[in-house]
Amino acid sequence: MISFWIIVAYLVLAALCAMDLVFTNYDVVNNSQPYAFPSWQHWFGTDLFGRDVLARAAHGTVTSLIVGFFGAALSVVIGTFFGAIAGYFGGLIDDLITWFYSTLDNIPYILLLVAFSFVSGPGLKTLCLAIGLTSWVGHCRLVRSEFIKQRGQEYVQGAFAMGASHSRRIFIHILPNTVHLILINFSLGFVSAIKAEVILSYLGLGVAPGVPSWGMMISDARLELARNVWWGLVAATLFMFFLVLAFTLFNDAVRDALDPKLRDK
Amino acid sequence: MGADSLIEIKNLSVDFQTDDGVVHAVKNISFNIPKGKTVGLVGESGSGKSVSSLAMMGLIPNPPGKVTSGEILFEGRDLLKISEPQMRKIRGARISMIFQEPMTSLNPVFTVGDQICESLILHKGMSKQKAWKRAIELLDQVGIPNPAERIKSYPHEMSGGQRQRVMIAMAISCNPDLLIADEPTTALDVTIQKQILDLIADLQKQYGMSVLFITHDLGVIADISDEVVVMYRGDIVEEGKTEDIFVKPQHPYTKGLLACRPALDKNPKRLPVVSDFMTPDGQEKIPDQAILKAQKETREISSHQTPLLEIKNLTKHFPLKKGFFGGVKTWVKAVDDVSLTVRKGRTLGLVGESGCGKTTLGRTILRLIEPTSGSINYSGVDVTQLNRHDMRAMRRKMQIIFQDPYASLNPRMTIGAALMEPMVIHNLGANKAERLDMAASLMKRVGLEPSMLNRYPHEFSGGQRQRICIARALAVEPEFIICDESVSALDVSIQAQILNLLLDLQDELNLTYVFISHDLAVVKFIADEVAVMYNGKVVEMNDAVGIYENPQHEYTKKLLSAIPKGMPKHLLEA
Numbered sequence: 001m002i003s004f005w006i007i008v009a010y011l012v013l014a015a016l017c018a019m020d021l022v023f024t025n026y027d028v029v030n031n032s033q034p035y036a037f038p039s040w041q042h043w044f045g046t047d048l049f050g051r052d053v054l055a056r057a058a059h060g061t062v063t064s065l066i067v068g069f070f071g072a073a074l075s076v077v078i079g080t081f082f083g084a085i086a087g088y089f090g091g092l093i094d095d096l097i098t099w100f101y102s103t104l105d106n107i108p109y110i111l112l113l114v115a116f117s118f119v120s121g122p123g124l125k126t127l128c129l130a131i132g133l134t135s136w137v138g139h140c141r142l143v144r145s146e147f148i149k150q151r152g153q154e155y156v157q158g159a160f161a162m163g164a165s166h167s168r169r170i171f172i173h174i175l176p177n178t179v180h181l182i183l184i185n186f187s188l189g190f191v192s193a194i195k196a197e198v199i200l201s202y203l204g205l206g207v208a209p210g211v212p213s214w215g216m217m218i219s220d221a222r223l224e225l226a227r228n229v230w231w232g233l234v235a236a237t238l239f240m241f242f243l244v245l246a247f248t249l250f251n252d253a254v255r256d257a258l259d260p261k262l263r264d265k
Numbered sequence: 266m267g268a269d270s271l272i273e274i275k276n277l278s279v280d281f282q283t284d285d286g287v288v289h290a291v292k293n294i295s296f297n298i299p300k301g302k303t304v305g306l307v308g309e310s311g312s313g314k315s316v317s318s319l320a321m322m323g324l325i326p327n328p329p330g331k332v333t334s335g336e337i338l339f340e341g342r343d344l345l346k347i348s349e350p351q352m353r354k355i356r357g358a359r360i361s362m363i364f365q366e367p368m369t370s371l372n373p374v375f376t377v378g379d380q381i382c383e384s385l386i387l388h389k390g391m392s393k394q395k396a397w398k399r400a401i402e403l404l405d406q407v408g409i410p411n412p413a414e415r416i417k418s419y420p421h422e423m424s425g426g427q428r429q430r431v432m433i434a435m436a437i438s439c440n441p442d443l444l445i446a447d448e449p450t451t452a453l454d455v456t457i458q459k460q461i462l463d464l465i466a467d468l469q470k471q472y473g474m475s476v477l478f479i480t481h482d483l484g485v486i487a488d489i490s491d492e493v494v495v496m497y498r499g500d501i502v503e504e505g506k507t508e509d510i511f512v513k514p515q516h517p518y519t520k521g522l523l524a525c526r527p528a529l530d531k532n533p534k535r536l537p538v539v540s541d542f543m544t545p546d547g548q549e550k551i552p553d554q555a556i557l558k559a560q561k562e563t564r565e566i567s568s569h570q571t572p573l574l575e576i577k578n579l580t581k582h583f584p585l586k587k588g589f590f591g592g593v594k595t596w597v598k599a600v601d602d603v604s605l606t607v608r609k610g611r612t613l614g615l616v617g618e619s620g621c622g623k624t625t626l627g628r629t630i631l632r633l634i635e636p637t638s639g640s641i642n643y644s645g646v647d648v649t650q651l652n653r654h655d656m657r658a659m660r661r662k663m664q665i666i667f668q669d670p671y672a673s674l675n676p677r678m679t680i681g682a683a684l685m686e687p688m689v690i691h692n693l694g695a696n697k698a699e700r701l702d703m704a705a706s707l708m709k710r711v712g713l714e715p716s717m718l719n720r721y722p723h724e725f726s727g728g729q730r731q732r733i734c735i736a737r738a739l740a741v742e743p744e745f746i747i748c749d750e751s752v753s754a755l756d757v758s759i760q761a762q763i764l765n766l767l768l769d770l771q772d773e774l775n776l777t778y779v780f781i782s783h784d785l786a787v788v789k790f791i792a793d794e795v796a797v798m799y800n801g802k803v804v805e806m807n808d809a810v811g812i813y814e815n816p817q818h819e820y821t822k823k824l825l826s827a828i829p830k831g832m833p834k835h836l837l838e839a
Contacts, residue, residue: 153672153673154667154668154669154672154673155672155673155674155675155676157628157633157665157667157673158665158667158673158674158734158737159675159686160633161631161633161660161663161664161665162660162664162686162687162690162737162741163657163658163660163661163687163690163691163741164686164690165657168690172686173675173678176675176677176678177675177676177677
């Protein structure tokens with residue numbers, strides 16, 4: 001339950017930041033105090049331009065949650081769609097989809113991400129698209145195998161015998177029985193999308209310069225650490241750590257709550 | 266009894282902690298297993314019989330389970346008090362166990378030889394070579410042909426019966442004093458069941474060990490057990506010599522259990538069920554006169570002659586091996602040139618062992634599997650020629666009830682939604698309220714409370730679920746139902762209830778059934794005509810009485826002789 005409230009807190013924080021109601025000073029440049037040590041005024045110190053690190057980390061939440069949500073949602077939708085039809089219909093359709101994702105999966109993930117970001121230029125939208133379009137293979141495999149397992153079950157055969165159409169069997173019968181897997185996968189995808197954003201930003205292929213992002217902060221920390229400036233790295237890492245941890249714990253709770261077989265045990 | 270008993274169970278109680286409170290799985294039971302004798306432990310699922318045997322092996326999962334009182338004396342030592350390392354020396358060496366499911370109780374990544382050798386090396390301290398030699402002897406003893414070669418097989422390379430033989434070889438490998446057999450034949454075909462029962466009886470004599478044979482079916486142990494213990498809801502309701510139990514059962518539950526198994530030599534209108542003899546709290550009950558009468562009456566074989574379903578030269582081949590370029594090299598002929606006629610209002614029984622193609626035939630008739638060739642004529646329409654739209658309309662008339670009541674209901678749909686779904690698909694009922702009414706009356710029709718409609722499948726027992734599946738099949742008001750092993754997964758006592766229900770529904774609604782089963786006794790009870798399938802072909806067809814009195818094909822004769830007679834052999838002959 002704690003994990004749930006941590007996630008809610010992040011969401012509230014992101015919403016408030018996005019509406020510019022809290023940490024409004026994240027972009028205020030103060031050249032008089034670059035790299036100020038953490039103090040009561042600046043809990044996590046300031047960066048090169050004298051901007052408040054805590055405020056920037058808080059605003060980084062917005063970027064992360066957007067990328068996490070849309071990146072994961074896109075990849076889950078694509079993965080579920082292809083996985084479902086491959087697993088359900090089998091045969092030639094399955095062969096084609098399996099061939100396609102195996103090919104895609106053989107290209108290193110980071111390379112694809114980089115290529116995509118490079119072609120369509122940096123920015124939030126590109127990031128979400130790049131992450132979504134390159135990370136669906138895992139979901140697809142999982143959903144496919146679950147559909148193969150479920151389609152032979154007698155309740156699906158029973159629905160067939162009743163006259164249920166393909167879409168009815170897929171959407172009303174099998175999909176609800178895989179939804180816990182899909183949600184957990186979404187949650188895991190959320191976490192890896194956040195990490196991917198950090199990595200891409202670190203490589204300079206993420207969000208546009210100036211937009212607050214944990215990846216950018218960690219990237220900057222590369223140079224700052226040499227000067228004993230550790231607070232930027234710590235702030236970004238702590239924010240990321242608690243979000244990822246909360247999501248991971250939340251996964252378990254979601255699974256327990258969604259599985260009717262577990263619910264009564 | 267004390268002196269010659271191998272194991273003595275005194276006042277044993279086992280509780281399980283669940284979310285709904287404490288469940289008393291075993292309530293203060295006491296019984297003995299004498300040296301060198303076979304004791305049958307009988308009861309329905311949930312009666313506590315498996316829990317008692319697990320307690321003897323020290324295998325009660327804790328939590329949630331806990332032995333709350335009693336002692337289990339094995340050669341004077343209380344097994345509940347000794348330490349885990351001491352228990353490990355007894356488990357597998359002095360007391361060993363075989364389980365119901367031979368598919369899952371062997372490790373798929375080791376050869377059977379490795380698995381038999383493991384306990385020999387562990388308990389007997391044998392060298393690898395010696396253990397291997399002994400393992401070959403053991404396989405030979407349990408009747409595996411060519412044991413020196415088969416010892417190198419992996420479990421998936423063996424049939425269900427052979428796997429169970431391997432399990433038995435493992436269990437007897439250390440000459441145990443007690444062999445616990447927990448429903449070892451329930452998952453097997455009747456013919457294989459007979460072989461395994463004979464094998465256990467032989468080994469019991471040869472090794473002079475004691476056997477505790479756990480089953481839900483009294484008929485199975487008639488020939489092999491010396492004593493019988495009957496359990497009901499955690500209590501022992503009756504125990505005694507096998508002859509006494511079978512000839513003069515005292516407790517109403519035992520009477521019910523003995524009566525509810527369909528017998529080959531009788532042809533009653535209705536099967537007796539346990540509740541005819543006993544109230545739910547275990548009190549004796551005077552059976553209802555009308556029910557008694559129906560049980561005594563002989564069922565007339567239906568005389569309807571109008572054909573409803575005519576199958577001609579139906580064939581279904583599955584590809585087995587593919588060539589390098591994708592061409593199919595070998596085919597399995599699951600259904601091989603089958604022609605059958607099912608008459609309106611009658612029941613055609615389809616019997617055969619697992620893998621004989623009876624399930625494939627059933628599913629091909631409904632086009633759940635597309636046939637390779639042949640025609641299926643259903644009241645003048647060739648089903649194989651229908652397009653998708655017409656086939657969907659046709660499905661309203663033809664329904665199926667499956668074997669496994671656990672798998673055949675969508676776990677995420679309430680019972681109400683499951684019953685209303687076919688109505689939605691076929692546009693029955695004007696609105697939701699009307700459909701809900703129809704669902705409620707379906708529930709009543711199959712003997713369930715309409716108030717259960719908003720529950721989920723996992724809240725029901727196996728028998729209740731099978732009733733729900735029947736209700737769902739009836740939701741579209743079909744004329745024709747295929748029952749695919751619909752009672753095989755149920756306890757004998759529940760099986761009788763479902764069979765009665767199916768017969769009642771046939772009378773009320775003038776249904777036509779194809780009843781698929783591996784159990785000829787069940788088929789004979791419910792069917793008017795019986796077709797015997799073997800290797801994808803129908804080898805014999807006759808009316809239900811004829812097939813029993815005058816079997817023609819070798820396989821039919823074998824099937825008939827394998828069915829437990831429900832009475833010890835020497836009593837039958839007397």
